Amino acid sequence: MEAEAAIGVDIGGTSLKFAAVDREGRVLRHWTRPTPAIDPSEGIMRELLAGIDKLLAELKEEAPELRVAGIGIGSAGQIHKRDGSVAFAVDTIPGYTGTPIKARVEERFPELPTFVDNDVNVLALAEKHYGAGRELQDFVCVALGTGIGGAIVQGGRLVHGVYGGAGELGHLSVDFNGPRCSCGNYGCIELYASGTGIERLLKERFENAAKPAWALNAAGLLNAWQSGDALAGEAMDVVLAALGSALAGVVHALNPEAIVLGGGIVEKAPALLAAIEDATRSRTSPVMWKHVRLLPAIAGSRAGVIGAAAQVWQYT
Amino acid sequence: MEAEAAIGVDIGGTSLKFAAVDREGRVLRHWTRPTPAIDPSEGIMRELLAGIDKLLAELKEEAPELRVAGIGIGSAGQIHKRDGSVAFAVDTIPGYTGTPIKARVEERFPELPTFVDNDVNVLALAEKHYGAGRELQDFVCVALGTGIGGAIVQGGRLVHGVYGGAGELGHLSVDFNGPRCSCGNYGCIELYASGTGIERLLKERFENAAKPAWALNAAGLLNAWQSGDALAGEAMDVVLAALGSALAGVVHALNPEAIVLGGGIVEKAPALLAAIEDATRSRTSPVMWKHVRLLPAIAGSRAGVIGAAAQVWQYT
Structure with a gap:
């Protein structure tokens, strides 16, 4: 069977977490970047796109046999299920409401199916695929x-x-x-x-x-x-x-x-x-x-990226 | 198109309501019987089976062209979705918990698909098919x-x-x-x-x-x-x-x-x-x-039988 991975990103008020995660929920590589404090909405989009770019480049270099199946993003705030934009975010991330996350990511990576949901919803997907919710x-x-x-x-x-x-x-x-x-x-x-x-x-x-x-x-x-x-x-x-x-x-x-x-x-x-x-x-x-x-629940700070990536396995 | 009707029954603490309802939610005929006060669990089953029998006989006599598509029952109490038995009922109907409604009805009318759900759940189906929930x-x-x-x-x-x-x-x-x-x-x-x-x-x-x-x-x-x-x-x-x-x-x-x-x-x-x-x-x-x-909501006392019957259209 072909080796596969999904990109998982967890967008929060203090950090953006990136990971490549395989179908079994194993984190192949990961890193964290601070959430930009100045103009955070545009800053988050810039970090997000650059981070996915970097992750894809590294995977291509170091694991060329791996097929990247898609991008899953979990974000603070309420996310429109229709278009993957931010329906509402509290002031932790000023100006974040309305940010068209999915459209921006798909514009840059048109070959990869992209999914965006609320951060707690993707934690529930992590539970369903790898944790307490498996059965x-x-x-x-x-x-x-x-x-x-x-x-x-x-x-x-x-x-x-x-x-x-x-x-x-x-x-x-x-x-x-x-x-x-x-x-x-x-x-x-x-x-x-x-x-x-x-x-x-x-x-x-x-x-x-x-x-x-x-x-x-x-x-x-x-x-x-x-x-x-x-x-x-x-x-x-x-x-x-x-x-x-x-x-x-x-x-x-x-x-x-x-x-x-x-x-x-x-x-x-x-x-x-x-x-x-x-x-x-x-x-x-x-x-x-x-x-x-x-x-x-699954403990630890990586549940967010694992659940974000799980959207790719759930929906494709 | 063939004329069709479903049998709808609404089982409550004070009455059993019976009706033949067509796909558009029109009540073709209906009547009400008091809920038996003595040994109500067995009494309800007796009234239920006799009432369905009577309704089927009358329809056969008076509207022989009508195809009866199934039986839908809405009942007070919590209903097991797996087997259509009463999971829990308060003391309004003593001894009702455990009554195997669906099994008893299917035993008597094996040719008709039978569905049983909680009385408020079937009201929601009435709304979905004919009321506020249509869209x-x-x-x-x-x-x-x-x-x-x-x-x-x-x-x-x-x-x-x-x-x-x-x-x-x-x-x-x-x-x-x-x-x-x-x-x-x-x-x-x-x-x-x-x-x-x-x-x-x-x-x-x-x-x-x-x-x-x-x-x-x-x-x-x-x-x-x-x-x-x-x-x-x-x-x-x-x-x-x-x-x-x-x-x-x-x-x-x-x-x-x-x-x-x-x-x-x-x-x-x-x-x-x-x-x-x-x-x-x-x-x-x-x-x-x-x-x-x-x-x-749809007003009036017939919403219960209409919703009960709507299970037949929802699930077949």
Whole structure:
């Protein structure tokens, strides 16, 4: 069988990651470049095209027998499924909304099929091809990081919705009287169980009390909680109750076989997965719970490029 | 073209509805029977088989030129998509869980393809074939009645999840510190915006105050609200805030083209649709809102049998 590789690129607010990935998800080569700070939208396109060029040239030189099957790109922001442009991006990448990623890449590399999707959607593809989702048809990915991202797979395919914005599970409200979220809703789960949400909770909790040394951020809270600190336990009870309520809602709405949990927060605290499972199980109807599992996501920073490249295997 | 009809049956806690429906969704004949109160699981099966028998005999007699293409059944409870049995039913129909509906019907009518699904899922099929969903690929149905039911259509197909339980949108939590729900979660939207949820809210609100005459149930509240009563307006603000938060979450999670709203509560108060739209819009990010509409469902009690029959056209 012919040796094949796909180009995978992961575009984020701080870096662009490039890799050549084979059909089995093995990274053949990879590197990282910082996201340009000045005129980032045009800068990202310049880095993207130059990076793919460089990767193709190196592969041609060093592995001439390899057939490059296509280009897969995962990007921060919401991506239009129709034309692979940026439908919406928050201010982390100023001016990024509207960038025609797919059109620019296809213009430069017309011989290679190109696919662009949201960064969490491509993480779900990485799970489906190489991770927890290999045997699954219906699952949900939730990434607990600075914010909360999500992706939904049903019948083995990503759920995109009308333009590609589906999967924003961080904006399920768990308190309709809660604080206002940037999305317009109130009490979104992102305000309770993401890195920034946990910081907000800690600030609120210790506003009128002596603040323990650990109570600065999510990492501090998770460490203190894992060490058995009682105050940290109380703060974590709020995080877990909010997250358990949101995930139980997701289970009732989608009846998935699994919720695949990843992101920096989960990777930092291995005990967290079991605690989230308890909080979710106790809020889910038994008949739904019987069919669902909580599973850890593929860890590490390369899941993004591997999932981006997996689009090529998924769609060609 | 040959004249065709499908048998549609709607099994609920109070009645079984039977109809012969043509491909255009026209009801050719129909009748209703009360749900047997004694040994309801076996009684429903007896009524179901006898009712289909009677309908087939009448059609043969009165419209011998008509080809019967199959049988579609919509039922209360959660239905196993694999074998058309009842995966779970609440106590409205005691002993109904486990009833092998599809197997029993196929045993009796082996020549007719038989399809069984949840009652709200078949309402979504009615919308897709004959209602608000005709031009849509990605939409969500929400039925506000005694409880809150839901159904999700993505890419023109019902989302069933792993066994068929998907779409329980009434069990999205909007207050993780709220009252306990029968499903195990806290503060489910069903506790705020269904008939029973509104009764609960009214009871709570007027526990320590003189209760206005209208404040007994959802119909009373909706009438008083539509007449401009100030107290009713305050109570409705809570209902609408909770419902708007839940629906905004659904929009962010699924990026649908439309939310199709139906059920007794919506039919009773035409002004409600616009109020729910306002409450949802103000909680949804503009880029998501731009692509979504709130639409009224097919009204009336025949949507259930029409949707049940539509399974035959959808799947054969």
